[in-house]
Amino acid sequence: MKNQSKHLIIGASGQIGSVLTAALRHLYGASAVVASDIKTPTMALLDQGPFESIDATDFDQLLTIVKTHKIDTVYLMAAMLSANAEKRPEKAWDLNMSSLFHVLNLAKLGHIKHVFWPSSIAVFGPSSPKFKVPQQTIMEPTTVYGISKLAGERWCDYYHKNYGVDVRSLRFPGLISWQSLPGGGTTDYAVDIFHKAIASETFECFLSENTALPMMYMDDAIRAILELMNANVNSIKIRSSYNLSAVSFTPKELYHSIKKFHPSFEIRYAPDFRQAIADSWPDSIDDSFAQKEWGWRPNFDLDALVKDMFVHL
Numbered sequence: 063m064k065n066q067s068k069h070l071i072i073g074a075s076g077q078i079g080s081v082l083t084a085a086l087r088h089l090y091g092a093s094a095v096v097a098s099d100i101k102t103p104t105m106a107l108l109d110q111g112p113f114e115s116i117d118a119t120d121f122d123q124l125l126t127i128v129k130t131h132k133i134d135t136v137y138l139m140a141a142m143l144s145a146n147a148e149k150r151p152e153k154a155w156d157l158n159m160s161s162l163f164h165v166l167n168l169a170k171l172g173h174i175k176h177v178f179w180p181s182s183i184a185v186f187g188p189s190s191p192k193f194k195v196p197q198q199t200i201m202e203p204t205t206v207y208g209i210s211k212l213a214g215e216r217w218c219d220y221y222h223k224n225y226g227v228d229v230r231s232l233r234f235p236g237l238i239s240w241q242s243l244p245g246g247g248t249t250d251y252a253v254d255i256f257h258k259a260i261a262s263e264t265f266e267c268f269l270s271e272n273t274a275l276p277m278m279y280m281d282d283a284i285r286a287i288l289e290l291m292n293a294n295v296n297s298i299k300i301r302s303s304y305n306l307s308a309v310s311f312t313p314k315e316l317y318h319s320i321k322k323f324h325p326s327f328e329i330r331y332a333p334d335f336r337q338a339i340a341d342s343w344p345d346s347i348d349d350s351f352a353q354k355e356w357g358w359r360p361n362f363d364l365d366a367l368v369k370d371m372f373v374h375l
């Protein structure tokens with residue numbers, strides 16, 4: 063990104079958006095980064111720099127904010143996650159797809175120049191390979207969230223090929239952060255568990271002990287976004303979304319890693335409807351295209367991220 067770029071984060075109150083907003087402000091200065099969300103912002107977010115209330119499904123609102131602030135780069139982080147989306151399928155489809163269309167159309171019409179949009183491991187389904195799932199493979203997602211992300215990926219590729227839109231995307235695994243809480247996803251347990259350990263409470267896990275899922279520490283995720291957005295345009299060959307990998311673990315493995323810091327911590331397993339969602343997703347990801355094309359390397363393995371969580375929480 064050029065230094066004079068102006069950035070808009072849609073969904074700046076969310077798990078990724080809040081950390082991304084702070085990271086971009088640190089890099090480019092507070093006034094170069096406009097935070098926006100439909101939710102009332104925290105005082106911390108308001109204090110950091112400009113904030114706009116926004117409904118991501120309203121094109122005119124988006125256009126007004128883009129024009130007012132002379133935005134050239136948009137990070138569309140607003141979405142309904144996997145577990146919540148199963149409860150409100152049509153609402154999830156509407157939010158996840160119409161917000162993406164609006165942002166892609168802002169770029170197509172020349173109002174903005176660059177777009178970041180996160181996809182997810184949820185684009186894979188039960189018929190995809192379980193281990194080291196490759197970039198290109200069978201993709202038959204069984205969740206509303208996964209269907210919306212896979213459709214979104216195809217639209218990103220389409221807008222790039224047909225209208226020259228500079229859209230870049232990553233298929234995020236479950237994200238673990240101390241700065242922010244996830245909301246309504248299937249991988250949320252891997253953040254909640256830390257808060258229970260610190261409160262010395264027993265953790266009731268909604269996934270079974272041996273459910274392996276791809277995961278990533280938030281520091282790695284934010285660095286991945288910044289590296290992808292700053293990569294030379296010629297090195298970005300994939301305009302749907304890149305596989306991205308850091309670490310894979312089960313609830314039991316995470317529990318044992320946490321127990322090194324909190325020896326009396328206890329866990330109980332009570333799988334619910336989210337177990338079926340987790341079972342439909344891969345255990346691990348092959349991200350060799352991201353490694354080759356723009357040099358992706360994760361920094362945090364399981365023990366490193368657990369240690370860092372306890373340093374900060």
Ligand code: SER
Nearest residue numbers: 143144182247248249
């Ligand atoms: N973390 C997301 C979820 O669980 C996956 O992208 O829905």
